[in-house]
Amino acid sequence: MKNQIDSLMQEHQIDALLVTGSAMHNPAMVYLTGGGHITSADLIKIRHKPAVLFCGVMERDEAAKSGLEVRLFSDYPLKPLLEQAGQDYTRALALRYRQMLLDVGLNKGRVALYGQVEIGPLYGILKELTPLLPDVEFVGFTRDPILMPAMMTKDPQEIERIRRMAKITTEVVGRTAEYLTHHRVEDEVLIKPDGKPLTIADVKSRINLWLSELGAENPEGTIFAIGRDAGVPHSSGNPADFVRLGKTIVFDIFPCEAGGGYYYDFTRTWSLGYAADEALELYQQVKNVYDTIVSELTQQTPFAQYQQRTCQLFEALGHPTIQSDPQAQEGYIHSVGHGLGLHVHEMPFSGAVAGQQDQLVPGVVITIEPGLYYPSREMGFRIEDTYFAREDGGFERFADYPYDFVLPMRT
Amino acid sequence: MKNQIDSLMQEHQIDALLVTGSAMHNPAMVYLTGGGHITSADLIKIRHKPAVLFCGVMERDEAAKSGLEVRLFSDYPLKPLLEQAGQDYTRALALRYRQMLLDVGLNKGRVALYGQVEIGPLYGILKELTPLLPDVEFVGFTRDPILMPAMMTKDPQEIERIRRMAKITTEVVGRTAEYLTHHRVEDEVLIKPDGKPLTIADVKSRINLWLSELGAENPEGTIFAIGRDAGVPHSSGNPADFVRLGKTIVFDIFPCEAGGGYYYDFTRTWSLGYAADEALELYQQVKNVYDTIVSELTQQTPFAQYQQRTCQLFEALGHPTIQSDPQAQEGYIHSVGHGLGLHVHEMPFSGAVAGQQDQLVPGVVITIEPGLYYPSREMGFRIEDTYFAREDGGFERFADYPYDFVLPMRT
Secondary structure (H helix, E strand, O other): OHHHHHHHHHHOOOOEEEEEEOOOOOHHHHHHHOOOOOOOEEEEEEOOOOOEEEEOHHHHHHHHOOOOEEEEHHHOOHHHHHHHOOOOHHHHHHHHHHHHHHHOOOOOEEEEEEOEEEHHHHHHHHHHHHHHOOOEEEEOOOOOOOHHHHHHEOOHHHHHHHHHHHHHHHHHHHHHHHHHHOOEEEOOEEEOOOOOEOEHHHHHHHHHHHHHHOOEEOOOOEEEEEHHHHHOOOOOOOOOOEOEOOOEEEEEEOOEEOOOOOEOOEEEEEEEOOOOHHHHHHHHHHHHHHHHHHHHOOOOOEOHHHHHHHHHHHHHOOOOEOOOOOOOOOEEOOOOOEEOOOOOOEEEEOOOOOOOOOEOOOOEEEEEOOEEEEHHHOEEEEOEEEEEEOOOOOEEEOOOOOOOOEEOOOO | OHHHHHHHHHHOOOOEEEEEEOOOOOHHHHHHHOOOOOOOEEEEEEOOOOOEEEEOHHHHHHHHOOOOEEEEHHHOOHHHHHHHOOOOHHHHHHHHHHHHHHHOOOOOEEEEEEOEEEHHHHHHHHHHHHHHOOOEEEEOOOOOOOHHHHHHEOOHHHHHHHHHHHHHHHHHHHHHHHHHHOOEEEOOEEEOOOOOEOEHHHHHHHHHHHHHHOOEEOOOOOEEEEOOHHHOOOOOOOOOOEOEOOOEEEEEEOOEEOOOOOEOOEEEEEEEOOOOHHHHHHHHHHHHHHHHHHHHOOOOOEOHHHHHHHHHHHHHOOOOEOOOOOOOOOEEOOOOOEEOOOOOOEEEEOOOOOOOOOEOOOOEEEEEOOEEEEHHHOEEEEOEEEEEEOOOOOEEEOOOOOOOOEEOOOO
16 A cells, blocks of 8 residues: 555665656556646655655646645756757756756665656656766666555555446446347347447447446457457457357456546456357356355465466366466466556466565455467357455455356347 | 658668557557557567567467567566576566567667656666667667657558547537537536536546547547636646536547547637627637638748747737746747647647757648637637648648637527
8 A cells, every 4th residue: 555655665775766657547657646637747756755746837737636746847947958968858858857856855876767658758868867866776677566566455445446447347248248138130140220240349339438438448448359269368359250149258348447547357258149068168167267266265375376276277177277388378378367456457466477475465456367268169268357355354356247158139 | 651760760870669568559559560459569670671579479369460470478488588587577578678689680789669668667677688788779769760750741541540530529529519508507507407517527528428439539538627727728627617607618639549549639719608808809819820820831841930920929919928938827838739640749849849850741740729828817718620731732621610619508
């Protein structure tokens, strides 16, 4: 949680955080400012001091909503900086950063970098800035020991925001099921009222409409993958493909709050009208593995333990897994879950990147999403719900939704 | 245009481009791959060679849609890299990048960095990678001389995609006007059918719904700012504020294609029911300046020339401008326009950051958006349309929309 940031900075010898970019769709900035329509800002947080937010004059009102101290870029006018930099724009911006850092009291130590930004400009500026501040070291983490562990455990307000997204998400999934099953069918293909076949693009457009209506956004897209595509875990589905009976449909939906806030993540696998025996059997296997993993969830346990357990369960059923073959492209070929918050994937992780901090401690929000993938047999399966670890030691699913695999057509 | 990339690389002594991140909402990656549901990828383009796209095994089908050569991260398995790196994850990823670069034939020269990414991980990796490739220099540009100038001029396909967004945008603006003017009014406040006051949040939610329905996304939010907020150019409007008669409303809408593609950018200023004389006069001044600038647009001219001209016109009317006072917070206080494409703001620029390349050449897509801002008088005004420079030397507005300031209530 946020109140851990100072002690995590201390523990990892970080003297300041420099967060750059927009306050929308930029998790570190959203986390520290609360978000808002600020398109370009810098936030500097010195250890054990409140953060200071720098922005353009046009965005001062939006920035003020953060409750943070706001300073303006126009207090560091570009013209004299450009003169000082021999009209080199990159160097002028480096000189501005130098002054901003000095002004908030940072003239030495380690500064950790954060922010979803265009890499080129900032990399160029940092190359200029580094020799200008010889006692400052800029560092970037592939496994962030400060914000990611803080963000990993959610406070009650964050849990409520994710719960709201869970309600929106499952509402949209329910509407999608209703929508699909009320189409008439010709030659196994769903047909729209206008006589044309229903396409994946049509379904996704409906999904986006409903999400928007309910106050969510869908920046990462939706997976609605049929048949062979369902057998490729991250295939999003071919927009022009028709929706057909009797094919597995992996429907994985992961919207966030409008403006770029908290995510939800949810998957069901459906087969419209009927399903082949083999599909029914494989679906049941995935459901059984899902139920087993959920029933075994225990706090204060490494999340990766459940990945091993999932591989073990699928292997016992005769499926290849990435545990037996890291290059496997059929069977169970991804990790069992991940943390969720302002990132659709965040700590704790359960797969190859999991470290010793990826533990199921109180406040974590995690997906559980076992699956089986057989593109060669034109089928794939995944079941996913998002849970949080309660203070009382239990796990709670954010929203209930039925696990029916075959959805009978209503027409 | 894309076919300029190799010669721009040559001109600026760049031997390769390294583009990182998602293929959604990541302009450089969208430009070079065509976009798609690829959440994490690296693209390496050696000068005079086709680009190679690296991605995870789960996203191989999506990546294949780019038409580029696709290679998989799993061909560079992490386990031996971690062993080689003494289990240091950042170093292991640096070793992977080293091998990827060597495999596409890059062992020396200058590599330009691109991509909308989380700065921390990539900065950490680049710090490790730099000494591993002593003959390679990684560079980042604050004023990108390769992709930005290429993206600045659009081919006919890009123009058509922006035109489609123009139609969607103006359709939504029209629906918004209809929606607003069909509310009943109590004490100057618009009232919804349920008897509650209409808020800015209500209006924005409607706008997002319509955009979604028409196949657009709104990642940067919408400006719908009333009264004093209209007087602060980038204030997005307070969601809880009521919509009132007789106040200036700056409505600036800049959606993009669903999935993160081309943008449109459009502004109208409205006053519902009636307007104060002073507001009518200031609006007319902005409209006259807009008309003058549009009538004077000439190709092969620096865009910044029109910024000077706009300041001159507003100053002649007695308004402060950022030309007379760079710190001005009232009057005309931003630039007259900017390029538009996969970025909502891109080359050519007309304001302080404009350089000698920011010229109105054939194929550029630009906004023209003069405005006046008087927060102290609780009013602000902006008119904005997007134009492109035709091959025949003329300029064309993408979509027409009326310039009415006072919108009569229809109830």
